[in-house]
Amino acid sequence: LLGVILFGLAVWFVVANIHPFLSVTEKAEGAKVLVVEGWVPDYILAKTLSGFNVGDSYDYICTTGAELPRGYYLSEFKTYAELTAQTLEQLGVPRNRIIVAASRSVTSDRTYQSAKAFREKRESSLISDFRDASAIDVLTRGVHGRRTRTVFRKALGDTVEVGIIAQSSDSYNSKRWFASSEGVKTVLIETLSVRK
Secondary structure, three states: OHHHHHHHHHHHHHHHHHHHHHOOOEOOOOOOEEEEEOOOOHHHHHHHHOOOOOOOOOOEEEEEEOEOOOOOOOOOOOEHHHHHHHHHHHOOOOHHHEEEEEOOOOOOOHHHHHHHHHHHHHHHOOOHHHHOOOEEEEEEEHHHHHHHHHHHHHHHHHHOEEEEEEEOOOOOOHHHHHHOHHHHHHHHHHHHHOOO
16 A cells, blocks of 8 residues: 555656656856747747847847748748748847758757757858857747757757757646646657657
8 A cells, every 4th residue: 555655656746747847947147049949839939039139138049940841832931940030030030130050851850950950050150159159048849848958968069058948838738738638748758758
């Protein structure tokens, strides 16, 4: 009976704490570049960048992402990075402060490809404030946060401090993630992937 009670308490502890653990938000001190994972929904972009002014928080916003899986032939924007850059411009971010770092399409390790594309864009940039940035924040959605930060740290090494902003998802209640199929699927996938 004691074993069953302890097991139940352990399960409750994991269920109660896994979502906040995965959807971590810890900004990097002095970050002047915000990297946006291009696949995040528009409501996250609007929520994060509403009232954005260059210099208030970030000097540059870099969008990442691979080819669009749908609408590629109908859209003038062929990648998530390009589409997100245009969305940011519509939200009022000055175009000369947006940097596009499109990545190649792959079936796995998409976050790593985005981090690699950012690294390459940064290293080859003629904009010294962008190229020499020693700290960045990465914007992503919910429980993808911890894995995103881990992957960007791996891709950038010790040269850049990586902060993370994990905005909550509107597709399920984060406090009751276990009550929706979307929440369970997302949390399980990110739990299994966080150490990659």
